Amino acid sequence: MTSLPASTQRSLGLVIDLDTCVGCHACVVSCKGWNTENYGVPLSDQDPYGANPSGTFLNRVHSYEVQPDAGPAQLIHFPKSCLHCEDAPCVTVCPTGASYKRIEDGIVLVNEDHCIGCGLCAWACPYGARELDAAEGVMKKCTLCVDRIYNENLPEEDRMPSCVRTCPAGARHFGDLSDPDSAVSQLVAQRGGMDLMPEQETRPVNKYLPPRPKDRIAEPEFDALAPYLSPVAEDPGGFVGWLDKMLEKI
């Protein structure tokens, strides 16, 4: 059934800290690695060593330049994967029931055995979180590493999404965003975590923490040393003065 559940028992998701992300793409690589070898069909590549390589990825890191009204531009690295929306438009458009949102933890998944590869769910997603695998003809998307987070064969510290486990900067956090006392919810509250494209009314579970304001080196009001550092000669004389005059004449 591709209707969305009225409510979910938990809302598992990611909190991504745009202030901390260094844009190393380690999460992209670990996601590709884990999800090629585990849940569902592999994430294929086309012409990977040729002139025009492309492939399926569940997580991609963009980089944006933001130019404030005053001061230097900022460069912000921007990892993007499925936001596991509460009102996921990708789920309700699915004609086969292959796309669904789980009641127990809110994860949006694709049953690949029922997917006909029509691509409509990818059309419905504003975030570009779903990609049709060119080799297998089925829709691939972030599973929130559903095969890791409950996996008792893994050491406890590994029972989190591969991207979160891998991030060397600590820019990715995983937890239950429906629980106001969870670490991720606290983080969102403290740092003003935001939704992407709120006007699309998808109510994303994943939140993004905005970059903190940059330090600005304040201009000192009075500088005792300034008078001593002002240029000594306003009108250069000697050899430099002669060279300056000669160059003017040429």
Added chain:
Amino acid sequence: MHPAPSVIVFTTLSGLGFGLLFWLGTGVVVPTGWAGFGYFALAFGLSVGGLIASTFHLGHPERAWRAMTQWRSSWLSREGVCAVACLLAMGFYAAGLVLFDLRLTVLGFAGAVLAAGTVFTTSMIYAQLKTVPRWNTALTPVLFLSISLAGGAVLTGRFGLTNVLLLVAGVVQVVWWMRGDTALKQSGTTLASATGLGNIGAVRAFEPPHTGTNYLLREFVHVVGRRHALKLRTIALVAGYVLPVLLMLPGSLVLTALAALCHLLGVAASRWLFFAEAEHVVGLYYGKRVA
């Protein structure tokens, strides 16, 4: 959006086919015997041919039957159910007329409603998508229905009916284009809202995630040249809505057939533009939309 030939062929041909089925079902033309066979063969050929073409863009066409199951939530599923129900109803209606010279009026009307329903559900697949502001309007079903009914009318050869419907479809088409050209701007989705970084300053896409292309870019970030688009709009308008009226004026069978072909060409151009000009908001993340 990528203008996939299979989807353009599907919506163009089946739109025409279901339009003809609508007029056959409502009894605007009630052909019997061999004439009936000809009419229904044409209508079924177009609608079924279009439906078959639509399966070509599927990754797993062998599982297409599963698409009938989610009619409670999915417009694509409702389209499948409507199309099959319409073809069944009209199949029996056609058999009555062709084989037994018998008009099953109620069944015909039911088939006509299902034919219009199929075109409506097709249009809602596009109209429901908030991610494509150009499509996300009640005008999209109006456009699809008016084109389909006008196209079907051309095939019936009824001049008066066709005349009015082509005029209506042409006007709807122009209004739909005019609204569409500002739709992305009106939607309020920008790179600033997509990244949430707008309150710091002006956001610019600095570096894409990968140096190569990907599924998202291929499927959603098709950009059509503006000059090209204007030419195609003119072709669509003249061939699709103006020429057929003139060609049907003398009332000859050959010229009516030519009018139908001309209309088909125009609608195909319009449908190509429907996809090629549509801006999916995911393009914003790649800095590909000026919004």
